[in-house]
Amino acid sequence: MNASQGTRSSEVPPRNVVVVGAGYAGVIAANRIQAARRPGVTVTVVNPRSEFVERVRLHQHAADGADATTALSGLLDPAVRVRVATVDRITDAAVVLDDGGSLDFDLLVYAVGSRSDRGVGAEHTHTVGDLEDADRLRSRLRELADDSSVVVVGGGLTGIETSAEIAERLPGRTVRLVSAGPVAEGLSERGRRGVTRTLARLGVEVHAGSRMLRAEPGRVVLADGTVLASDCTIWAGALGVPDLARRSGLPVDGAGRLQTDENLVCLGHPNVIGVGDAVAPPERVAGHIRMSCQAAIPLGAHGADTALALLDGRAPRPLSIGFASQCISLGRRAGVVQLVRADDSPRRIALGGRTAAVVKELICRSARWGVGTRGSAVRWPVPGPTPTRQTQDTSA
Structure with missing residues (x-):
C-alpha cells in the first residue's frame, strides 16, 4: 500500500x-x-x-x-x-x-x-398554537369593540395564560374561561387559589365543569345547555x-x-x-x-x-x-410558579404575585437563550417512579 x-x-x-x-x-x-x-x-x-x-x-x-x-x-x-x-x-x-x-x-x-387541535367548531375558533394562528387572533382582537365578549376554551395552563393576558391588556372586553374540569387542575391547592384569585381580580369569568359542545358565530354552547355570547372564541384545549x-x-x-x-x-x-x-x-x-x-x-x-x-x-x-415546576403568567404583573416533583406531580409549595411573574419571564428568556448556547450545559432532573398521568400543554 x-x-x-x-x-x-x-x-x-x-x-x-x-x-x-x-x-x-x-x-x-x-x-x-x-x-x-x-x-x-x-x-x-x-x-x-x-x-x-x-x-x-x-x-x-x-x-x-x-x-x-x-x-x-x-x-x-x-x-x-x-x-x-x-x-x-x-x-x-x-x-x-x-x-x-x-x-x-x-x-x-x-x-x-x-x-x-381545535376539533368541534374549528371554523369559528382561533388559537395561539402557532404564529399564523396568533397573528389571525391578534387581528380579530383588534377589530373588537370595547364592550365585546371573548371566550377562551380550556382550563389548562395555555387557557389560563391567554384569558389573563387578554383581560389585562384589553380592558373593557368581557373575558370568559370555559373548562371541562377544575381550572388549573394539575396544581396544588395553593397554586389553584393563586390562579383563581388573580383571574377574578382581572375580571375573568370562569365557567368550570362543562365542556364546549360547539362554537357558532356569536356564541358558544356548553354541554350543560349554557349559552355564552362570544365575539371571539379561542380554543386552548388539547x-x-x-x-x-x-x-x-x-x-x-x-x-x-x-x-x-x-x-x-x-x-x-x-x-x-x-x-x-x-x-x-x-x-x-x-x-x-x-x-x-x-x-x-x-x-x-x-x-x-x-x-x-x-x-x-x-x-x-x-x-x-423530569420536571421542576409549572410556571404560569397571569398578565404581565402576576403569575404562579408551582413547584413539582420530577414526575410533574405538584408539591405544596407555590409562589404567586409579582415575584412569580418575574420568575416566569426569566424562565421564558432562559429557554430562548438556552437553545442558542449550543446545548453543552443543559441538565435536567431525574424522575422518580414512573407516573401514569400525562398532560398536554404548550406552556413553559
Missing part, C-alpha cells in the same frame, strides 16, 4: 444529519450535535420559516403584538445549514421537500413539534401533532406521534431519532412528560446525545428527564 492509499483509507466519510423542525427541541438538537465537531458531520435544519418562534409568548403576541420570533441565524451555530422549506415526506434515507428538492441523510432528527410521520410510513401511536424506544430511536428505523412534542417514547420513561418547552429542550438535548452516540458507534443511554 502506498502513502496516498493509506491517507485515503483513514479519511472519515461524510455523514449528513438532517433536523426536521426548528422549535425548542430541534434547535438545541442541531446546536448540540454541531458543537461536538465530529469529523465529516454536516448538520442541516429544515424549517418552514427562517425564524425561531417562542411559542410560550404567542398568547402575548396575540394580545398586544409582543415579539415572539428570533432569527434562526442568531440562535443556530454558524456551521449549521438552514433550508427554508416544508418536508412533504421522509423516505429511508432522504427528506422530500415542498420546493421540489430533497436532502439525503445518514441520521434524521424528527422535531416537528405540536399544533392546536394539542395534536403534524401527520408527517404517518404519511411517511413511520410507526406512530394513536395520536400520530412518532414511536421510539427508550433512547428516542424510532422503532424499526435506526437512523431516525425523535424529539419534542411529536414523539412517543415508552410509557416507562416518558409517561409523565407533557407537551411543553420545558420538556422539549431536554428531549432535544437527549436526542442529540443519542445521535452522537450512533455516529460514534456507541450504545446510546436511555431517556431520563
Whole structure:
C-alpha cells in the first residue's frame, strides 16, 4: 500500500444529519450535535420559516403584538445549514421537500413539534398554537369593540395564560374561561387559589365543569345547555401533532406521534431519532412528560446525545428527564410558579404575585437563550417512579 492509499483509507466519510423542525427541541438538537465537531458531520435544519418562534409568548403576541420570533441565524451555530422549506415526506434515507428538492441523510432528527387541535367548531375558533394562528387572533382582537365578549376554551395552563393576558391588556372586553374540569387542575391547592384569585381580580369569568359542545358565530354552547355570547372564541384545549410521520410510513401511536424506544430511536428505523412534542417514547420513561418547552429542550438535548452516540458507534443511554415546576403568567404583573416533583406531580409549595411573574419571564428568556448556547450545559432532573398521568400543554 502506498502513502496516498493509506491517507485515503483513514479519511472519515461524510455523514449528513438532517433536523426536521426548528422549535425548542430541534434547535438545541442541531446546536448540540454541531458543537461536538465530529469529523465529516454536516448538520442541516429544515424549517418552514427562517425564524425561531417562542411559542410560550404567542398568547402575548396575540394580545398586544409582543415579539415572539428570533432569527434562526442568531440562535443556530454558524456551521449549521438552514433550508427554508416544508418536508412533504421522509423516505429511508432522504427528506422530500415542498420546493421540489430533497436532502439525503445518514441520521434524521424528527422535531416537528405540536399544533392546536381545535376539533368541534374549528371554523369559528382561533388559537395561539402557532404564529399564523396568533397573528389571525391578534387581528380579530383588534377589530373588537370595547364592550365585546371573548371566550377562551380550556382550563389548562395555555387557557389560563391567554384569558389573563387578554383581560389585562384589553380592558373593557368581557373575558370568559370555559373548562371541562377544575381550572388549573394539575396544581396544588395553593397554586389553584393563586390562579383563581388573580383571574377574578382581572375580571375573568370562569365557567368550570362543562365542556364546549360547539362554537357558532356569536356564541358558544356548553354541554350543560349554557349559552355564552362570544365575539371571539379561542380554543386552548388539547394539542395534536403534524401527520408527517404517518404519511411517511413511520410507526406512530394513536395520536400520530412518532414511536421510539427508550433512547428516542424510532422503532424499526435506526437512523431516525425523535424529539419534542411529536414523539412517543415508552410509557416507562416518558409517561409523565407533557407537551411543553420545558420538556422539549431536554428531549432535544437527549436526542442529540443519542445521535452522537450512533455516529460514534456507541450504545446510546436511555431517556431520563423530569420536571421542576409549572410556571404560569397571569398578565404581565402576576403569575404562579408551582413547584413539582420530577414526575410533574405538584408539591405544596407555590409562589404567586409579582415575584412569580418575574420568575416566569426569566424562565421564558432562559429557554430562548438556552437553545442558542449550543446545548453543552443543559441538565435536567431525574424522575422518580414512573407516573401514569400525562398532560398536554404548550406552556413553559
